[in-house]
Amino acid sequence: MAFNQLTPELVVAFEGVVGPANVLTAQRVETDVYADYGRDHTEDLEFAPDVVLRPGTAEEVAAIMGLCHAAGVPVTARGAGTGLSGGALPIHHGVVLSTERLNRILQIDERNLQATVEPGVINEVFQNAVKEVGLFYPPDPASKGSCTLGGNLAHSSGGPRAVKYGTTKDYVLNLQVALPTGELIWTAANTLKNSTGYNLTQLMVGSEGTLGIITKVVFRLLPYPQQNVLMLVPFRQEAQAAEAVSAVFRAGIIPSAMEFMEREAIAWSSNYLNIPLTLPEEIRAHLLIELDGQDLDQLYKEAEQVYAVLENYDVDEILLADTAAQKDDLWKIRRNIGNSVRYNSVYKEEDTVVPRAELPTLLKGVKEIGARYGFKSVCYGHAGDGNLHVNIIRGELTDEQWNVGLRQPISEIFELCVQLGGTISGEHGIGLVQKPYIGIALKEANLNLMRGIKAVFDPKGILNPGKIF
């Protein structure tokens, strides 16, 4: 698809919409600051935008869209740039539309257990704000301290609590969206149920900024679960750690988190954080299991049931975290695996997902493929959801091996996922880097429907071009 170049007239028009201070170009800001708008957390990729716009209202977003649509200039929306699939990279240059100024929590509606926010609000800021009034927003990606809710929506992000509470998609009731043509719509209503026409809300969620720009969000909330119990379970065999996950569910228990970490994942992260952790030689993997609710006695009862299930497996001594500080340390270790890997090496992160009970087979397959093609991987993830993050470490691989040689083994990993009833991304999205593999997960008929839908929303294809398919 051919796009038009940014013109000086268009820059002037943008200044009219958002004010000159919010029109950033390579000439106007420091090189490092500007370059950041062309990167995210995906490998070491970088693409320079022609201009960065920082609108402050939904109406400004809509006006920018109208201008870009008329001019045929690409627009790539950007939250915090913590994405892991290259979704926010402006590969066709043009406009990067940053939501950094759209960062207001507009309303917390305690009567209805709902909140209305702008897309640039940081996930954790939102979680804390609703917690203050006794409410709970569960989705908590590892990057919750920096990622935005708009980015979470774009990729249908999950996090540890998804196993009990679902992902971002399960909390959104209604979206205000600026369409490429410059119109602002609300996709639905502020209701828990809706059977009024097609579900445009869920069509937007996970569409990675290719259909419209989210300008406001209405989320549903839950009562805050006041109590939790956290245990770290060391296994002598990786496969058993993965198997135990299903067994806990079949015992009637739904943990609020059930995280798998292979030995190297937990070792790298605790080293990186300088949090000491006893890690006997024979321990191959851990499960981090959290139970939550309103009643601590009840949680201890459930914890006993979990212990009873785990007795059937070859586990070492279980650590039951009993202080807030201890819990915090365990969660820090879990959340910083990605950072610790990044600190050690460039890596490619694959976001594989399969039905929960197929996780041992997937893990075994990943290691076999790695051994066959000569790469090392660090695996961890949301075992309760069957969602395994496979971090392929660059290590000593040559450029050729890294850029070309890995395509075949990555394809084989994804083919295994699909054979097991799974798919190629659970919560990171397809973006740029998984795009070459989309055909493994989806048939041409599916992709044609998606292309058709894209054309309905964005007839000129200006929104985040070159992504997904």
Added chain:
Amino acid sequence: MAFNQLTPELVVAFEGVVGPANVLTAQRVETDVYADYGRDHTEDLEFAPDVVLRPGTAEEVAAIMGLCHAAGVPVTARGAGTGLSGGALPIHHGVVLSTERLNRILQIDERNLQATVEPGVINEVFQNAVKEVGLFYPPDPASKGSCTLGGNLAHSSGGPRAVKYGTTKDYVLNLQVALPTGELIWTAANTLKNSTGYNLTQLMVGSEGTLGIITKVVFRLLPYPQQNVLMLVPFRQEAQAAEAVSAVFRAGIIPSAMEFMEREAIAWSSNYLNIPLTLPEEIRAHLLIELDGQDLDQLYKEAEQVYAVLENYDVDEILLADTAAQKDDLWKIRRNIGNSVRYNSVYKEEDTVVPRAELPTLLKGVKEIGARYGFKSVCYGHAGDGNLHVNIIRGELTDEQWNVGLRQPISEIFELCVQLGGTISGEHGIGLVQKPYIGIALKEANLNLMRGIKAVFDPKGILNPGKIF
């Protein structure tokens, strides 16, 4: 839109696909039996199909679609015909595609807490089958004993348990769909999380048979909650019953059902069922509140908290159902309100939905509008979801009043819903009878997107024409 007539050649072709025994015409079967395929549970509407087809496999459905697409003949999918918005009525005649033979539970996957079914399986049959292996499929429309899972998907159906467990849409992982062009696709993967392209699954859910025909479904399941507690709470003021709903949530409790019944709803239904019920003069409404879980002691603790909340309201003595028979009676009364109204009179059922805390305002508004326009209504519904079913009783209204005169007051009810942040259907769908009102809920820009999506899936518009928009 102009459609082509059914030809004798097409009938022969259908016979080749499904066998002559599964090609029903007015000439081949009894009048009453045939006429049933042209009716559902919506008022007294009836439209005769030209032919009824009963395919037995997904491939047969796809072949039928291919033939109809080529011939330009309309196809209306039909489950059990329990719909309340006229969604299954073949208003442009042509083919009625009945899913009655697609009624197999193909697999219950206990390892993954999933099941694969055909769309013609009866909701309750499925619930019971998974319960036998300790699993739980929560969505339970009032018509669960007769409605099909395919119909539930078409309308994004809910039911009492939606307040805790969500609606049909929250349990579907993957759909096999026959597209109008004759292709079979799977929309997603059998995973709890999926961030791989647009969410075609949720686009199908609630699309009322206008985008494709669902031929197989993969549902996720939960561990079966072994215990429950049910209480019937009589209120002296309708508005207080609606207000108490929010208060229970704010106390940190998520009931598994929270049903509102105004006095007449419970009175009509208990009379209809011949289940005696003490109903003192001053009682204006009831809440039926269910708590569920794995631990009865825990539920009694929660019940005490609910009692504590209810002490702030003007309630009469609370009935705590303590036998299975008593619980069953209470649920029967709740589930048969619709039937009791239908038994007494022709009625129009409006499926209004608002944010939970706005229910008292909606109820008051409905009664005021009824008083102003001279009609009586029986109101009940899923108060925990803000979903109020308004049954407008025909009573002594003339044809003119019934068919034309009610349009204005119904519009006013829907406008009130939208003002309160709600919409015009929570779980019944738009179908035929709510179509004139869709513009109250959705802007032209939304409808244009939906029309565009429809054209991508169904370029000749043969699927369930004349519905939704």
